[in-house]
Amino acid sequence: MSGINPFDPERDPALGALLRETLTGADQAGFLARVRASVALTRQERTFDVLAGWLRPNIAAAAAIVLLGVAALWYQEAKAGAAGTATVAELLVSDSVPAQEILLAGLLEAR
Amino acid sequence: MRNRDADDGELAQAAAAGDQAAYGLLVEHHGDTARRVALSILHDEHDADDAAQDGLVAAWRSLERFDPARPFRPWLMRIVVNAARDLARRRSVRQTEMVSPDAPATGASPEQDTERALLRDRLRRALATLPERQRLVVTLFDAEGFSHAEIADLMGAPEGTVRSELFHARRALRDQLGTVREEMR
Incomplete structure (x- = not known):
């Protein structure tokens, strides 16, 4: 074994055989049986599963963003709507000249 | 080796399609x-078996991602190495010696068997003193027949690093094993 040449680019069969003897575990048949049993109980991942796993949180995040956007839009419209519903009296006393349609709409709504 | 790769490729494709028997053959070929x-x-045989099993099952689960154009064995061993490293991280390293419970009968003389047993014991101790990368490289190259390029790919390291690790591992093993014959005299 003193013949191991660290510079040798080829495999050292003697060292390889000794390594295999040293590292080979007992009961190979039992080990293989355990692996086969585990494999039988394990489902393979499919691309769809991987995509679904990846998509699920992203879809949830996208839905949350859409909901927030809708809520923000609704709030802004409600706010603008509240600001836009000035009474006819307010329009008449304001300095600016109100458009005829707005005045007419205000009067019709009042009825 | 070429035929073995081709066979492995076909078995891997069948296994990827859900054929458990095909995967059983691959496990039989590469389990040891x-x-x-x-x-x-x-270092510990029970931990090693757990890691090897984890790796083999993980490979089965993700077979769909295996590229049949490439050799199966390095792909599989990369997963096993990752499983072993993961287990090493999760568990505190138990300072038990590597076990070689059933020393193979060689049919040699009692003196030769004794020398072989002494060599195995010395090798176990010598391996335990090497850094993990050196143990892995010398095992993959000299014991398992992987090429430098395959080991480099498997470890995610340059080929020059693999050659250097192999050199250092062999030199350390030579230093520690070289005296066995003299001790026997």
């Missing part, structure tokens, strides 16, 4: 290598 590679990282 997986155990040795895991043991070269973990």
Whole structure:
């Protein structure tokens, strides 16, 4: 074994055989049986599963963003709507000249 | 080796389609290598078997991602190495010696058997003193027949690093094993 040449680019069969003897575990048949049993109980991942796993949180995040956007839009419209519903009296006393349609709409709504 | 790669490729494709028997054959072909590679990282035989099993099952789960144009064995061993490293991280390293419970009968004389047993014992101790990468490289190259390029790919390291690790591992093993014959006299 003193013949191991660290510079040798080829495999050292003697060292390889000794390594295999040293590292080979007992009961190979039992080990293989355990692996086969585990494999039988394990489902393979499919691309769809991987995509679904990846998509699920992203879809949830996208839905949350859409909901927030809708809520923000609704709030802004409600706010603008509240600001836009000035009474006819307010329009008449304001300095600016109100458009005829707005005045007419205000009067019709009042009825 | 070429035929073996082709066979492995066909079996892997069948296994990827859900054929458990095909995967059983692949496990039969590479299970012993997986155990040795895991043991070269973990020292403890039970931990090594757990890691090898984890790696083989993980490979089965993700077979759809295996590229049949490439050799199967390095792909499989990369997963086993990762499983062994993961287990090494999760568990505190138990300072037990690597086990070689059933020393193979060689049919040699009692003196030769004694020398062989002494060599195995010395090798176990010598391996335990090497850094993990060196143990892995010398096991993959000299015991399992991987090429430098395959080991480099498997470890995610340059080929020059693999050659250097192999050189240092062999030199350390030579230093520690070289005196066995003299001790026997």
